[in-house]
Amino acid sequence: MNFELVAASNNSRARAGVLTTDHGKIETPIFMPVGTAGTVKGIHTRDIKDDIQAQIILGNTYHLYLRPGMDVIEKAGGLHKFNLWDRPLLTDSGGYQVFSLGDIRKLSEAGAKFQSHIDGSYHQFTPESVVDIQRTIGADIMMAFDECTPGGADYDYAKKSLELTQRWLDRCFAQFNKTGPKYGYNQSLFPIVQGSTFAGLRKIAAANVKTFDADGYAIGGLSVGEKEEVMYEMTELVTADLPENKPRYLMGVGTPVNILESIDRGIDMFDCAMPTRNGRNGMLFTSEGTINIRNKKWENDHSPIDVNGASFVDLYSKAYLRHLIISNEMLGAQIASQHNLAFYLWLVKTARRKIIEGSFSGWKNEMVPKFKQRL
RNA sequence: GGGGAGUUUCCAGAGUGGCUAAAUGGGGUAGACUGUAAAUCUAUUGGCGACGCCUUCGGUGGUUCGAAUCCAUCACUCCCCA
Numbered sequence: 001m002n003f004e005l006v007a008a009s010n011n012s013r014a015r016a017g018v019l020t021t022d023h024g025k026i027e028t029p030i031f032m033p034v035g036t037a038g039t040v041k042g043i044h045t046r047d048i049k050d051d052i053q054a055q056i057i058l059g060n061t062y063h064l065y066l067r068p069g070m071d072v073i074e075k076a077g078g079l080h081k082f083n084l085w086d087r088p089l090l091t092d093s094g095g096y097q098v099f100s101l102g103d104i105r106k107l108s109e110a111g112a113k114f115q116s117h118i119d120g121s122y123h124q125f126t127p128e129s130v131v132d133i134q135r136t137i138g139a140d141i142m143m144a145f146d147e148c149t150p151g152g153a154d155y156d157y158a159k160k161s162l163e164l165t166q167r168w169l170d171r172c173f174a175q176f177n178k179t180g181p182k183y184g185y186n187q188s189l190f191p192i193v194q195g196s197t198f199a200g201l202r203k204i205a206a207a208n209v210k211t212f213d214a215d216g217y218a219i220g221g222l223s224v225g226e227k228e229e230v231m232y233e234m235t236e237l238v239t240a241d242l243p244e245n246k247p248r249y250l251m252g253v254g255t256p257v258n259i260l261e262s263i264d265r266g267i268d269m270f271d272c273a274m275p276t277r278n279g280r281n282g283m284l285f286t287s288e289g290t291i292n293i294r295n296k297k298w299e300n301d302h303s304p305i306d307v308n309g310a311s312f313v314d315l316y317s318k319a320y321l322r323h324l325i326i327s328n329e330m331l332g333a334q335i336a337s338q339h340n341l342a343f344y345l346w347l348v349k350t351a352r353r354k355i356i357e358g359s360f361s362g363w364k365n366e367m368v369p370k371f372k373q374r375l
Numbered sequence: 376g377g378g379g380a381g382u383u384u385c386c387a388g389a390g391u392g393g394c395u396a397a398a399u400g401g402g403g404u405a406g407a408c409u410g411u412a413a414a415u416c417u418a419u420u421g422g423c424g425a426c427g428c429c430u431u432c433g434g435u436g437g438u439u440c441g442a443a444u445c446c447a448u449c450a451c452u453c454c455c456c457a
Contacts, residue, residue: 036411058410096410104412117412148410192410223409231409251410258409273411280414281407296404325414333414 001140001188001215003247007356013239013266016355019216019247021140022185023080023088026055028247028268029351031259031344032090034276036060037067038083041276042334043341045084051311052341053349055087056140058271061133062094062125066116070136078138078183090271091139093130095192095220096252099148107147107164127171131179131189138183143218143251144172146192151225158196165194166208173212188215190249193238196221197230206241216247216269223253232261239266256285256347256371260364263351270348275340280333282325285343289373291318293336298322305335311342 007016019026033040033048035057040048048054059079064070076082079089097114098105104115111126127145134142146165149158169191176189191209195201209217219238222231235250242248249269250262259270275285282294287308291298301318308314313335324332354360 032410034411041411042414060411063411090410092410097412099410101412143410146410218410220410249410254409270410272409273413274409277411277413277415278408281416283408292406294405328414330414 001186003216003245005245007358009264009355009360010358011361012264013236014263014351014355014360015266015268016352017247017268019088019268021056021088021188023086023140024055026088027349027352029259029263029348029355030055030269031348032056032058032269032271033341033344034058034271034273035083035085036273037063038079040337040341042280042330042337043276047338048085048341049087051313052338053345054341056090057085057087059089059091059137059139060094060097061091061130061137061143062097062114064091064137065094065133066118066123070133073138074136074182078136080138080183088140089138090141091134091137091143092251093134093143093145094125095143095146096148098146099150099224109164109167111145111168112147127168128175131172131175135179135182135187138181138185138187140185140187141216142176142187142189144169144189144191146194146220148224149194149196149221151196153196155198155201158194158198158201161196162194162201162205165192166205169209169212190214190216190218192218192220192251193242194221195234197226197234199234199237202234202237203241206238210241210243214246216249217242218249218251219267220251222250223258228258228261231258232265235262235267236265242266256344257368259344259347260351260368260371263348263355264361264364275344276337279336279338279340282336283340284321284336285340285371286375287343287370289370289375291375293318293322293325295322305339306343308343308346310346311338313338314342 002020003017005015005017017028019028033054038059040057073079080086098112106113111124114123130145145168147161149161181187191212191214193205193209195205222234239248247268250267252272253270254272282292284291284293286306298318304314305316305318305321306314316335321335354363
């Protein structure tokens with residue numbers, strides 16, 4: 001894997017780059033649609049590629065391990081073959097599930113013991129097994145197994161949590177170096193910077209992560225309940241310490257505004273469930289601002305979803321989409337998800353162009369108040 | 376013609392003397408959602424000069440300290456048998 005910077009903003013830390021993998025190039029900054037269970041919910045692979053123009057999508061270790069299971073994925077020849085996605089793929093390690101599954105998981109030095117949310121059965125993840133699983137899935141970018149420290153954690157908890165993540169990271173890389181890809185193309189392993197909202201811990205985490213000569217570095221444990229200013233502050237702090245010549249991935253972020261602000265602070269990669277999940281639930285991110293399509297005010301608004309037209313679905317009217325969502329028609333969730341993802345990809349693509357043209361900051365300052373609007 | 380069941384707040388449907396502006400579901404309205412246990416969850420849904428008052432349980436008239444709940448009567452709906 002190779003990362004090349006092609007442009008940098010002269011009055012901010014924003015950069016544009018190209019990340020090259022065996023499944024193709026990724027132009028950064030990039031947004032990666034979340035495809036937890038081997039599917040970007042509701043969207044055909046064809047539309048993810050041709051309409052949304054995603055360059056890389058996610059899969060999830062925990063979810064794919066439980067269902068369909070590694071036996072099926074391996075026999076399919078990896079997730080790329082299984083879901084017909086032939087561009088780069090990144091898998092999350094299950095670290096987020098360590099956080100989100102809350103009381104049906106137990107942490108220990110060895111790893112995390114989970115109870116399946118599907119049938120209640122017990123499973124153990126270790127840094128080693130999580131690397132093995134991601135080898136089997138065949139992700140171009142695999143993520144280290146970490147504890148996504150819960151928002152609001154106190155210093156002692158955050159410190160212990162970070163130290164556990166760091167010990168797990170050693171084991172992840174040991175396993176990574178001991179094993180090889182299964183399907184003939186290269187895989188990379190990204191470490192994750194934790195440290196909660198404590199500047200000191202974040203600094204320690206960034207320094208530690210740099211001791212591994214990784215192909216890219218992630219920042220995790222943000223957007224978990226802390227104030228946005230704190231998230232930006234932590235992001236800025238960490239990107240200042242990470243190597244310039246490697247991509248930085250801010251995990252789980254965020255809103256369109258979050259993304260622009262984070263690009264401004266030197267982030268290259270993003271993922272978030274928001275465009276799909278919120279889309280299914282009736283929230284649309286548009287070039288004019290955010291709308292709740294279920295609101296009565298759209299009942300007779302026959303104008304296009306978004307005049308920006310990042311996707312063909314934008315031609316459908318707000319009134320029609322409102323009708324579909326309110327009637328619980330499947331197509332409603334699909335259109336909303338597809339629109340939101342296309343908008344997100346348009347957003348990062350435009351940000352990239354502005355960085356290259358040298359006008360990112362001005363453009364960002366113009367866009368942020370627009371995107372903050374509730375229509 | 377004979378016998379039976381019923382009429383409750385937007386809808387369906389509980390409730391059969393005070394704890395009932397009235398369960399629950401649907402529908403409506405609004406909100407939430409950030410490495411997806413989420414096509415999910417939450418709030419609200421008679422009126423008002425709102426920690427109180429007023430009007431609601433087919434109509435009318437009673438019984439009672441007190442009625443959606445008991446009695447009488449009228450109206451309408453449905454089912455079964457002729």
